[in-house]
Amino acid sequence: MTAAASTSGVLDAAELRRRTRELLEARPPAETDRLDFLKARFDAGLAWVHYPEGLGGLGAPRSLQGVVDAELEAAGAPDNDPRRIGIGLGMAAPTILRFGTEEQKSRFLRPLWAGDEVWCQLFSEPGAGSDLAALGTRAVREGDAWVVNGQKVWTSSAHLARWAILIARTDPDLPKHRGITYFICDMTDPGVEVRPLRQITGEAEFNEVFLTDVRIPDAHRLGEIGDGWRVAQTTLMNERVSIGGMRIPREGGMIGPVSKTWRERPDLRTHDLHQRLLKLWVEAEVARLTGERLRQQLVAGQPGPEGSGMKLAFARLNQEISGLEVELLGEEGLLYDDWTMRRPELVDFTGRDAGYRYLRSKGNSIEGGTSEVLLNIVAERVLGLPSEPRTDKDVAWKDLAR
Amino acid sequence: MTTRTQPDLLYSEEEEALRAAVRDLLTDHCDAPGVIARTESDQLHDPELWKVLGDGMGLAGLLVPESLGGQGATHREAAVVLEELGRAVAPVPYLTSAVVATEALLACETDEAAELLSALASGRTIGALAVTLAAGPGAPFTSVRHEEGALHGELTGIADAAAADVLLVPAEDGGLYAVDADADGVTVTPQVSLDLTRPVATVTLVGAPARRLTPDAAPAVRRALRAGAGLLASEQFGLAEWCLTETVRHLKERKQFNRPVGGFQAIKHRLAQLWLEVVNTRAAARNAADALATASTDADVAVAVAQAYAAPVAVHAAEEAVQLHGGIGMTWEHPAHLYLKRAKADSIAYGTAGGHREALAELVDLRAP
Numbered sequence: 004m005t006a007a008a009s010t011s012g013v014l015d016a017a018e019l020r021r022r023t024r025e026l027l028e029a030r031p032p033a034e035t036d037r038l039d040f041l042k043a044r045f046d047a048g049l050a051w052v053h054y055p056e057g058l059g060g061l062g063a064p065r066s067l068q069g070v071v072d073a074e075l076e077a078a079g080a081p082d083n084d085p086r087r088i089g090i091g092l093g094m095a096a097p098t099i100l101r102f103g104t105e106e107q108k109s110r111f112l113r114p115l116w117a118g119d120e121v122w123c124q125l126f127s128e129p130g131a132g133s134d135l136a137a138l139g140t141r142a143v144r145e146g147d148a149w150v151v152n153g154q155k156v157w158t159s160s161a162h163l164a165r166w167a168i169l170i171a172r173t174d175p176d177l178p179k180h181r182g183i184t185y186f187i188c189d190m191t192d193p194g195v196e197v198r199p200l201r202q203i204t205g206e207a208e209f210n211e212v213f214l215t216d217v218r219i220p221d222a223h224r225l226g227e228i229g230d231g232w233r234v235a236q237t238t239l240m241n242e243r244v245s246i247g248g249m250r251i252p253r254e255g256g257m258i259g260p261v262s263k264t265w266r267e268r269p270d271l272r273t274h275d276l277h278q279r280l281l282k283l284w285v286e287a288e289v290a291r292l293t294g295e296r297l298r299q300q301l302v303a304g305q306p307g308p309e310g311s312g313m314k315l316a317f318a319r320l321n322q323e324i325s326g327l328e329v330e331l332l333g334e335e336g337l338l339y340d341d342w343t344m345r346r347p348e349l350v351d352f353t354g355r356d357a358g359y360r361y362l363r364s365k366g367n368s369i370e371g372g373t374s375e376v377l378l379n380i381v382a383e384r385v386l387g388l389p390s391e392p393r394t395d396k397d398v399a400w401k402d403l404a405r
Numbered sequence: 406m407t408t409r410t411q412p413d414l415l416y417s418e419e420e421e422a423l424r425a426a427v428r429d430l431l432t433d434h435c436d437a438p439g440v441i442a443r444t445e446s447d448q449l450h451d452p453e454l455w456k457v458l459g460d461g462m463g464l465a466g467l468l469v470p471e472s473l474g475g476q477g478a479t480h481r482e483a484a485v486v487l488e489e490l491g492r493a494v495a496p497v498p499y500l501t502s503a504v505v506a507t508e509a510l511l512a513c514e515t516d517e518a519a520e521l522l523s524a525l526a527s528g529r530t531i532g533a534l535a536v537t538l539a540a541g542p543g544a545p546f547t548s549v550r551h552e553e554g555a556l557h558g559e560l561t562g563i564a565d566a567a568a569a570d571v572l573l574v575p576a577e578d579g580g581l582y583a584v585d586a587d588a589d590g591v592t593v594t595p596q597v598s599l600d601l602t603r604p605v606a607t608v609t610l611v612g613a614p615a616r617r618l619t620p621d622a623a624p625a626v627r628r629a630l631r632a633g634a635g636l637l638a639s640e641q642f643g644l645a646e647w648c649l650t651e652t653v654r655h656l657k658e659r660k661q662f663n664r665p666v667g668g669f670q671a672i673k674h675r676l677a678q679l680w681l682e683v684v685n686t687r688a689a690a691r692n693a694a695d696a697l698a699t700a701s702t703d704a705d706v707a708v709a710v711a712q713a714y715a716a717p718v719a720v721h722a723a724e725e726a727v728q729l730h731g732g733i734g735m736t737w738e739h740p741a742h743l744y745l746k747r748a749k750a751d752s753i754a755y756g757t758a759g760g761h762r763e764a765l766a767e768l769v770d771l772r773a774p
Contacts, residue, residue, distance in 0.1 A: 265771055272774035280771060281762040285713045292688040292710075296414035303415060312681045381680055382673035386653050389668035 014052075014063040016070045022061075023049055023074040032080040041083055041117040044075075050083075050116045054100065058112050066302045083118045086349055090160060091115040091122035095168050098238045102185070102226040111166070111187070123164035125155040125188060125212055126235070130405065133376045135170075136179045136232055137395075137403060140214060142171035142186065149173075149186065149224070151194075151217040157370070161197045161210035162346065164190045168238060169219075170231045175401040182400050183231035187223040194218070204362045205342035208350050239372075250298055251291050257321045257353050257360065258287035261328040264357075271331050280331075283324050290316045308385040315377050318367035321352060325360040332357055412695040412707070414688055420485045427464070427489040430457060435493045437740035443496055444601035444743075450568040455497045459528025465503045466526030468511070468632075473519055475526035480632065484639035484694035491643030494743045496602040498531050498565035500640060505633040506532030509573050512625035513581065513618040521571060521583060521618070533569035534629050535584075535608050537562035541756020542631035542708070543764065548622075549610055551576035556584060556610040564754070566593045566606035574608075574615065581622035582615035590614070600750035602743060631708055634755035635697050638690035638711035641751055645683050645715075645722035648744050652676065652726045659731075672729065679725055682718040689714045706768050713761040716752040723748040 030043045044050055045059040049071050054060025075082070085092055092115070099111055114120040131138040140153025151171055161167070167188040174182035188195070194217035199207035226234040254262050265272065265280060293316070297309045329336040339358040352363055368374040382388045395403055416424070434454045443451060459465035467483045469475020476482075483504055490499055507525050510518045510532070524530035536546045539562055549558025556574055566572065572584045572591070584591060590613040598604040619625055653676055656667030666672060693711035696704040723745040727734040734741045752758065766772055 262769075262771060269772075269774070272772075274774055277766070277771075277773050278759075278762070281713075281766055284769070284771060285710055285762060285765065286685075288710050289685045289689045289714045292414065292692050293685050295411065296688040296691065299411075299413070299415050305415075309684050312684055316681060316685070375674070378674045378677040379670065381677035386673075386676055386680060388653065388657065388673050388676065389665050391668060391670055392664075 014061055014067070016067055019049070019052065019061075019063065019067050019070045020074055022047060023071050027075070027078050027080065032078060037081045038117060038119055040081055042113065044080075045113050045116055049075075051096075054112075058100070058108055059116050066304075083116060088115070088118045088121055090124050091118075091120070094124055094238045095122045095166070098168065098185075098225065098234060099187075101237050102234050104222075106222070107187070107225070115166075120165040121160055121163045123158050123160045123167045123190070124238070125158060125161075125167045125169040125214075126238075127157045128154060129156050133373055134395075135235075136183065137400070137405075138170060138172060138183065139405075140169075140171040141175070142173050142184060142219070144173070144221075145218075147221050149184075149219045149221065151186075151188070151214045151219060153214050155212040155214065156200065156209075158197075158210045158212050159208055159350075161190065161212050162199070163348070166190060167212075168225070170235050172400060173228055173231075176399050177229065178397050179395065179400040179403065180232045181229055183235070184228050185225040185231035185234040186219050187225060188214075188217065188219055189223075192217045192219075199344075199346055201344055203365065204359055205339075206345040206347055208347055251294060253288060253291065255291065256287060256317070257324040257364070258284055260353060260357070260360070261324055261331065264328065264331060271333060276327065276331050279327055283320065283327060286316075287320055287324065290320055308381075311377065311381050311385060314367075314371060315374050315381075318364070318374055321360075321364035321367050325357060325364045328357040329361050412692050412699075412701070412703075414691040414695065416485065416691075417481075420482060423482055424485050424489060426462065427458070427486055428492075430454075430462070431489060431493040431495060435495045437743070440494060440496060440602065440743060441737070441740060449496055449595075449601055449604050450498060450565070451496050452568075454495060455528065455531070455568075458497060458499070459503065461528075463528070464499070465528035467503065468507050469522050469526035473526060474523040479698035480636060480694045481691075481698045484636050484690065487636050487640040488643035488646075488690075491640035491747075492647040494602045494644065494740070494747050498533070498568045498603075500633060500637065501533050501565040501603075502531045502569070503528075504636050505629045506534050506569075506571075506573055508632040509534050509581065509625045509629035510618065512628045515618055517583060517616050518618045524571075530570045531565070531568050532571045532573060533563060533566045534626065535560045535563050535566070535572045535574040536626055536630070538564040538603075538605055538750075538754045539756075540630060541712075541760045541764070542627050542634055542705075544630075544756060544760070546575060546626060548575045548577045551578045551580065551582070551615070552612075554615065555590065555612040556582060556615045557612060558610055560608045560610075561596070562605045563593075563608050564603055564605050566608055567595050567604060569593075572608060573618065574610070575622040575626060576615075578620075579622060580620045581618045581625050583618055584610065584613050584615050588614050598750070600746045602747055603750060603754075630755055631705070632697055634712045634761070635693040635704070635708035637751060637755055638686070638693050638708075638715035641715040641719035641748070642683070642686045642690045644744055644748055644751070645679075645686055645719045648722035648726040648741075648748075649676070649679050649683050651741075652729050655730055666729075675725065675729070679722055682721060686715045686718045706765065709761040709765045709768060712756060713758045713765065716758045716761075719748040720745075720752050 026047045030040050048061040050059035052061050052063040052068050053065035128138050142149040142151045169186045169188040170183050172182050173184040194215045196213040198211045200209045200211050201207045300307050340356040466475030467478040471477040510522045525532045540546045549556045569586050574582045574584050590611045592609040594607045596605050659666045689711040693707045696707035726741045733739050
């Protein structure tokens with residue numbers, strides 16, 4: 004590819020800085036179209052340095068990405084707006100990298116990273132939430148293609164997406180975990196219908212996706228037939244890593260707005276609220292430190308199981324803190340900013356008003372794994388406690404209770 | 406830059422090696438039946454263990470500069486030692502002598518203080534700050550009367566005073582004084598303590614001869630109690646982790662209803678929640694230890710956060726250990742009660758969680774109505 008010819012051969016911080024400057028010289032951001040710049044960055048191996056050469060990376064340690072990002076930011080270079088394409092970056096890309104064919108990798112990763120193709124995830128179904136492996140969307144082989152029928156739900160960005168990662172049942176006679184196959188689905192297929200799904204906040208961040216005789220070429224299958232559950236584990240694992248990897252300043256999360264209100268509005272203060280606020284402030288600060296410690300472990304190449312716990316802590320704290328905030332506001336807590344149905348492109352859990360934050364945070368303990376399931380995961384995988392007796396593992400999917 | 410923007414929350418290789426050495430020692434010298442038996446003996450502290458730990462391994466002098474005969478290490482290393490001591494509920498005056506009394510002396514600039522620091526660093530002399538264990542950093546503390554070079558008065562709730570060779574006593578003239586525990590006019594009377602592994606005592610001074618360490622006791626006491634509160638979080642972490650680990654181990658083995666009890670979801674969720682709390686406590690405790698070690702401007706906040714968080718977690722962990730062990734957890738024979746008593750006493754030591762939250766209200770500007 005066009006990655007700069009290696010000089011020293013050692014991919015250290017200095018070498019990455021040198022290559023970044025070379026890119027900036029060749030394509031000055033001020034004079035370069037945003038997408039062209041991003042694609043040039045990808046081709047220089049500076050998109051995600053830990054990816055292989057030719058696929059936007061250099062096979063360098065992941066911890067060196069910060070060096071590149073800092074150089075680019077200082078030079079005022081555009082970024083790929085990662086929040087807008089989080090599902091592609093955080094879930095689809097690592098799965099394609101691990102399980103994709105060479106053709107799939109070179110076709111999909113570049114536009115995915117640059118953000119000119121948005122991705123969404125077609126996993127959850129009305130009848131398969133926590134028990135995702137029970138999913139019933141069917142994919143039936145017809146020659147070189149698969150014909151897909153079913154319904155998916157809680158799909159963010161479906162109305163913007165060009166591609167989706169999809170899991171569907173290819174063999175209902177096998178036990179549920181074994182009859183699933185993983186696909187890349189073209190969202191422009193005429194059989195794909197996207198409908199907004201309005202939620203308790205009044206807006207629709209997510210969609211329902213109805214799949215009717217959608218044709219997916221076999222070349223867009225990811226991994227082996229029947230191996231979709233294992234492939235999906237890679238997707239979901241990366242979701243959790245990306246949640247745990249963020250660095251947050253003190254009062255950077257949900258505790259920020261309520262602390263601000265507390266400082267600015269002495270008229271609202273009561274002793275009871277004060278005690279509760281301080282308790283939550285301490286918990287938020289400690290959760291932040293745990294996240295920071297996890298980040299330091301990842302940088303040091305010693306990832307721990309703490310990541311499994313971060314989402315649990317974050318969900319509960321968001322809910323309790325935003326609930327306290329509504330109460331703190333007293334009469335103003337009786338109001339809500341706006342119930343108009345909208346389809347926001349980005350979601351900010353700490354955005355809008357306290358009422359919105361309170362309602363939106365209710366989803367934090369459901370989306371991306373319910374808190375109840377995550378507690379089981381911690382208990383079984385971290386603490387090594389036995390699982391509950393199960394009756395669903397060795398039964399053909401078609402014979403399961405529904 | 407004097408203060409790093411991000412604290413180092415991990416353990417270094419040297420710290421892990423130190424942990425392994427202390428753990429080996431405690432495995433050999435501090436088993437649970439021994440600790441339980443000692444709580445019913447005349448000598449609540451374990452002098453042999455202290456000798457190996459303080460003198461033999463040189464751990465009593467971690468916070469003392471090498472020029473004064475110490476190890477010149479930091480609070481980070483002392484915190485690792487305390488994690489292990491908490492895990493074993495070891496009956497040794499490490500926190501009180503090697504941390505709190507030592508920190509008070511480090512704040513004094515007299516030759517007398519330097520001499521005492523060397524003595525404490527060697528582990529052959531044990532010191533105790535004669536301020537109630539319940540006092541948090543910045544809280545008011547009781548002082549005794551100073552008259553013609555001698556002290557008069559009574560002080561209660563002094564942790565590990567019964568083991569101490571020298572008491573550091575604040576007086577009403579504002580000074581901090583050293584008093585030899587075996588001097589005439591000094592009586593140390595053990596109080597029947599909730600936690601028999603860190604017992605408290607009454608110190609009665611009737612014309613006790615005293616040597617002045619500093620004319621300004623308040624900052625020295627404050628510094629000592631802040632270090633005590635901050636590093637206590639590491640002890641609480643070690644204690645809580647033992648409770649969790651031991652309870653999980655028990656519940657994998659214990660069978661009722663033809664299943665391991667640890668397989669019931671109601672139990673699993675409780676243990677997973679406790680694990681989250683323990684993991685958080687480690688981060689908070691490391692943050693406090695690092696802030697103290699680097700003399701960070703954030704140390705007051707880091708200590709208050711750590712203590713406000715760790716104290717209730719240690720109590721929760723010990724309470725869960727008793728409950729989830731069922732009947733055996735309620736017996737004198739099983740060590741769970743040692744952890745419960747230590748955790749509950751620790752939740753008062755160096756200020757309660759509520760006291761530290763009140764301190765935070767000022768420190769982070771979230772003021773009371």
